[in-house]
Amino acid sequence: MTSLLRTLCLQALPLIVAPMLALAQGEAWPNKPLKMIVPINAGGGTADPLSRVLSEELGKVLGQRVVIENRGGSNGNIGAAAAAKSPNDGYTVLFAWAGTLATNISLYKQLPFHPVNDFDPVVTLGGVSNILVVNNSFPAKNLKEFTEQVRSHPGRFNYASSGNGSSMHLAAELFKKQTQTFIVHVPYNNVGNATGDLISNQVQFMFHLITGAQGAVKSGQVRPIAVLAAQRSPVLPDVPTMKELGFPIESQTWFALLFPKGAPSEAITKLNQAVNKLLADPAVRQRFMGMGLEPAGGSPDALAKHLDSEIRKWAEVVKYSGASVD
Numbered sequence: 230m231t232s233l234l235r236t237l238c239l240q241a242l243p244l245i246v247a248p249m250l251a252l253a254q255g256e257a258w259p260n261k262p263l264k265m266i267v268p269i270n271a272g273g274g275t276a277d278p279l280s281r282v283l284s285e286e287l288g289k290v291l292g293q294r295v296v297i298e299n300r301g302g303s304n305g306n307i308g309a310a311a312a313a314k315s316p317n318d319g320y321t322v323l324f325a326w327a328g329t330l331a332t333n334i335s336l337y338k339q340l341p342f343h344p345v346n347d348f349d350p351v352v353t354l355g356g357v358s359n360i361l362v363v364n365n366s367f368p369a370k371n372l373k374e375f376t377e378q379v380r381s382h383p384g385r386f387n388y389a390s391s392g393n394g395s396s397m398h399l400a401a402e403l404f405k406k407q408t409q410t411f412i413v414h415v416p417y418n419n420v421g422n423a424t425g426d427l428i429s430n431q432v433q434f435m436f437h438l439i440t441g442a443q444g445a446v447k448s449g450q451v452r453p454i455a456v457l458a459a460q461r462s463p464v465l466p467d468v469p470t471m472k473e474l475g476f477p478i479e480s481q482t483w484f485a486l487l488f489p490k491g492a493p494s495e496a497i498t499k500l501n502q503a504v505n506k507l508l509a510d511p512a513v514r515q516r517f518m519g520m521g522l523e524p525a526g527g528s529p530d531a532l533a534k535h536l537d538s539e540i541r542k543w544a545e546v547v548k549y550s551g552a553s554v555d
Contacts (some may be wrong), residue, residue: 258496262294263287266315267324268308270301274420275357275440279522280324281482283354283504286513290503304394305329310341313348317489319496323348326484327356328396331539335547336394336554343541348487350532351497352504355517355524356483358458359400360468362442362451363434364427368494372455372474375434383411389423389432392416394554399543399547400436400457400480402550407478413436427451438482439464440521457481481500483525483539485532501529 267280277299284295296466305325312323327427330344342367369375379386385499390397393416405412415432417423418534420441426432428450435442445451459482461470462534471478486504488497507513508526517524547553 237478258499259291259293259494260492261320262296262300263291263386264315264321264323265298266298266308266312266321267464268300268302268305268312270330271299273299273301274290275438275482276324276484277325279354279517279520282516282520283324283507284325286516287503290506291499299361303472304333304336306333306337306341309344311488312487315489317349317491319488319493321489322351322500323487323489324484325487326393327482327539327543330485330487330536332394332396332399332543332547333554334540335544335553338555344536345533347490349490349492349497350529350536351488352501352529353482353525353527353532353535354486354504355526357438357440357521358456358462358479358481358523359461360439360442360446360456360465361404361434361454361471362427362437362446363454364430364432365450365452365480366430367433367452370452370456372469372471372476375454375503376410376476379410379412380408384413386434386469387413387415387432389415389417389427389435391420391423392418392546394552396438396480396482397436398552399546399550402552403475403480403546404436404457404478406546406549409474436480438521442468443521458523462521462523463518481523484522485536487532491547497529 233409257331265284269276271277280297281538287295300311309325309329315321334340334344369378388401427435439462446453455471456462456468457478458470459472505526508524514524
């Protein structure tokens with residue numbers, strides 16, 4: 230009897246297991262934790278804190294943990310290359326920004342990934358604009374006076390940046406290109422040191438990121454001139470934009486999510502919807518804005534078009550400046 234029962238069970242096993250396997254294979258995305266590759270060291274810059282807030286909030290919406298894996302080095306190239314080579318099953322996502330995705334392709338002679346060919350765009354998280362700030366002793370109170378000063382004294386004034394090819398550097402080069410002025414670049418390895426030297430007048434100005442400059446601006450340690458954006462920043466609403474002052478110059482570090490090329494369409498759609506849902510939530514939106522981020526959102530196609538536009542825009546600036554990293 231026992232032998233007969235065992236035989237019947239073995240015969241019935243495929244009928245029981247097959248539907249279970251089919252259910253598992255067809256289970257809706259996501260059915261396990263996601264890995265988010267952030268191509269910067271833990272605690273670094275603006276990107277890492279933003280990615281941690283995003284992973285926390287996404288976990289709530291998706292019902293699965295979003296685990297951060299920091300892969301710093303080479304202006305984001307190491308992490309982006311690792312993401313490009315990851316499985317395209319929808320469970321590894323790249324959190325990257327304008328520098329890595331839009332400018333490195335022009336700055337590096339050999340890039341270990343291609344920002345368009347190796348990734349499927351998902352969504353734009355938002356951006357952090359550059360802001361022109363000057364030492365308090367600088368003889369200019371507004372953008373018109375600033376431009377007149379640097380134009381009438383070519384090569385006299387120095388500006389700091391967080392490094393060759395950084396957003397601060399290229400924002401200044403964009404300003405130079407648009408205004409036909411000559412200012413001297415002083416690159417730093419540490420943005421904190423650069424800000425400190427600005428305050429002590431070792432350098433005269435910076436095209437800083439709002440996230441890094443807002444403390445010094447609010448405490449009166451530096452003077453803000455203008456934000457390089459289409460609209461004023463909610464973090465520093467009293468500072469005008471260059472556009473409203475007659476200089477349509479925009480520069481920001483924007484952040485986006487991308488999957489390795491060939492990711493499931495369901496994963497792309499659902500992750501896009503999840504991020505857009507977060508950015509529409511007033512509490513989450515305010516949390517990002519408090520960090521200096523101007524939330525964006527939108528479709529994967531919108532990100533693809535924006536990336537293409539940014540690659541072309543910054544290629545011209547890099548060529549004009551002669552900047553190169555390798």
